[in-house]
Amino acid sequence: MIRPIFFVLAVAAYSAYALQCHQVTAGNLSIPDTSQRQECVVGSLTCLKIVDYSRGTYSKQCQSMNCTQGVVQNSAAGCTNSTAFGVTGATCCCYGDGCNSAPQTGIITAFGITAALVSLVKIIA
Numbered sequence: 001m002i003r004p005i006f007f008v009l010a011v012a013a014y015s016a017y018a019l020q021c022h023q024v025t026a027g028n029l030s031i032p033d034t035s036q037r038q039e040c041v042v043g044s045l046t047c048l049k050i051v052d053y054s055r056g057t058y059s060k061q062c063q064s065m066n067c068t069q070g071v072v073q074n075s076a077a078g079c080t081n082s083t084a085f086g087v088t089g090a091t092c093c094c095y096g097d098g099c100n101s102a103p104q105t106g107i108i109t110a111f112g113i114t115a116a117l118v119s120l121v122k123i124i125a
């Protein structure tokens with residue numbers, strides 16, 4: 001009977017501390033982004049912004065991987081420009097809610113949720 005209670009507590013903690021990112025499927029660079037930041041799915045570590053300068057579009061989403069700059073893992077917020085297939089773009093990765101604050105809570109909560117889900121699976125099985 002302890003496990004379901006733990007699960008509820010974990011969900012409550014998740015609601016309070018889950019990583020939040022701006023999430024835009026298809027944005028227009030000419031139009032200012034007015035999106036609100038939204039909670040990411042469980043396990044998200046970073047926020048991502050992908051810009052296509054050729055088309056003037058961008059997208060924003062959560063990412064379940066750490067930021068990498070070249071081969072450097074966990075690099076600070078930054079953008080990497082790239083040109084591939086005639087498309088000039090940039091990939092920006094950053095840590096934290098709306099990329100303004102520390103990411104630790106999101107990571108810790110991800111572990112808590114994983115543990116809770118494992119517990120739930122054990123209950124069901």
Ligand SMILES: *[C@@H]1O[C@H](CO)[C@@H](O)[C@H](O)[C@H]1NC(C)=O
Nearest residue numbers: 027028029030031055056057
């Ligand atoms: C972006 O918005 C501008 C101004 O409203 C418009 O001219 C342009 O066609 C739009 N671009 C895309 C890719 O939707």
Ligand SMILES: *[C@@H]1O[C@H](CO)[C@@H](O)[C@H](O)[C@H]1NC(C)=O
Nearest residue numbers: 045064065066067073074107
């Ligand atoms: C992300 O970085 C953290 C802290 O260094 C590490 O514990 C975790 O395993 C990394 N996760 C991924 C998916 O690379």
Ligand SMILES: *[C@@H]1O[C@H](CO)[C@@H](O)[C@H](O)[C@H]1NC(C)=O
Nearest residue numbers: 053079080081082088089090
């Ligand atoms: C990436 O390209 C954009 C547009 O050309 C430019 O404004 C920006 O400074 C570049 N960023 C980097 C990190 O090179």
